[in-house]
Amino acid sequence: MKKRIIISGGGIAGLTAAKLLHSMGHEIIIIEKSKQFNKSGFLVSLKSFGVEIMDELGLKSQLIAQSTPSEHMHWLDSNGDMIRNISYKEVNKNTSQSVLITRGGLHDVLYKDISGKVEILFDTTIEHMQQDGGKVHIKLSGGATAIADMVIVSEGLRSVTRARHFPESQLEDFNLLYMGGRLMGKNSYSLGVISTYLDVDRMLSIYPISSNEIAIQCYIHTTEELSKVHSNITAMLRDHFKSYSAEVRHLIDAITESGQTFVDKMGMVHAPDLFRGNIVLLGDAGYCPTAMSGMGASLSIYGAKALAHFLSESANDISTALVKYDRLMKPIIKKFQENARNNARSFIPGSEADLSRFSHLFKTASDDEVSRMMTDQLVLTAEQKKFIIK
Incomplete structure (x- = not known):
């Protein structure tokens, strides 16, 4: 039976669910x-089952067309x-192809595919929701109402709706600053060769996108609040990489000055339950594993497919579908x-000894x-790929 589903x-995650x-x-x-x-957006590496699902959706060729070359990592x-x-060819022999792409590029592939097929209300948020008789009554910003x-x-890591309607959920501070940016201008880096610097409490990666563009990403261990990080980001970056080569220091200066x-x-994100009534958490809003898992985007795509799978099995019983989704996802999230x-702990060690x-091991x-x-x-296990709950 056809359902009216609102995706916030x-x-x-949201666009993948919308397509399915x-x-x-x-x-x-x-x-x-x-x-x-x-x-716009920083680089993500779509791996393993994430690439496989995009292929099943008929979007792999578009994904490859938007990707950034990645052959070696130094x-x-x-x-x-x-x-x-x-x-990467050697590493990937034990798994599916990985695709390096900007988050904006991946998003664009999904958006172009559903554009014109589903309604999108921009500049809109959920202000209030109430459930009654198997329906969700929604008040939107601007005063409009809707029933679903x-x-x-699927609002992402800092979901306001999750905080309101899943008060038992927790957002754990991982104590890692993330900075990502892109620089335009001629460069001499080899296309396809990514350089990653390992150090105590920090990691820096340089990604050549073309002869005229590079991307930079870095992670720094810090216990400071986000507001303080934002106000001190330039000084923090320069201080953490002041002993590096002139080339690296120049890149840090350029990326901070670019704005x-x-x-x-x-x-x-830790949510004891992924659903409440007919409201369900998807992607980072429900189970962000952080970029350090290497699987954030792939997990969002898988979660969307799992949710769609169980809804197709129980088209007239949303509650049963959400129970199955919750049971399948929890061990995977863990x-x-x-x-x-x-x-x-491995790639951003806390001491010189570590x-x-x-x-040495690496x-x-x-x-x-x-x-x-x-x-x-x-x-994932063979059963998890088939959405079989054990």
């Missing part, structure tokens, strides 16, 4: 707080000396959030050991 948040649910014949309305979508110490050169059979909350950076603190903690120990491990180290944590 038109990010990657629209194809099942449901009426979809997306509520989006921004005034319009754009292609892992370096703070002096710029090589710890290890990793070939189900509401999907084109995205700065946030990583957070990990796995990727634990992976994120382990990766943070850095030395991990660098440098001396066999190619097969490194491949497994990088990819074993990215996979």
Whole structure:
């Protein structure tokens, strides 16, 4: 039976859900707080089952067309000396292809596919929701009202709707500053070769996008509040990389002076229940695993497909579908959030001793050991891929 489904948040999770649910014949309305979508955003690596699902949706070719070349990653110490050169081709032999793409590029692929097929209300948010008789009554910003059979909350890490309607959920401060930005201008970096510097309490990556553009991403351990981070970001970046090469210092200066950076603190979302009545959490709003899991975008896409799968099984019983979605996702969420903690300890070590120990392990491990180290944590079981609950 056709349902009226409102999706609050038109990010990657929300658009994926919109595509899947629209194809099942449901009426979809997306509520989006921004005034319009754009292609800006930092780089994400879509891996494993995330790429597989995009392929199933018929969007892989568009994904590849928007991707950034990634053939090798040079892992370096703070002096710029090589710890290890990793070939993505070798790493990916144990898993599906990974695709390096800007978040805006991935979003654009999904948006273009559903544009004109579903209604999108820009510059709109949910002010209030009340459930009654299997329906969700919604008051929108601006005073408009709506009634839906189900509401999907996919507003991202700092979801206001989650905080209001899932008060038992928690947003854990991961104590990691994230900064991402892109610089236009001629550069001499080799296309397809990513340089990542490992250091105590910090990590810096340089991604050549073209001969005229590079992207920079860095992570810094800090316990400061986000508001203070924003006010001190330039001084913080310069201080943390002041002992690096002149080339790196120049990039840090250029990216901070450009004003084109995205700065946030990583957070990990813990929700005891992913649904309340006919309101359900999806993607980062419900289970953000942080970028340190390497699977944030893929998990959002998988979650959308899982939700659509269970709704297709129980088209007339939303409650049963949401119970199954909740049961399937919880152990998967736990796995990727634990992976994120382990990766943070390894790749952003808290002491010189930990850095030395991990660098030695990374440098001396066999190619097969490194491949497994990088990819074993990215996979789902055969049952999970088929949405079978054990």
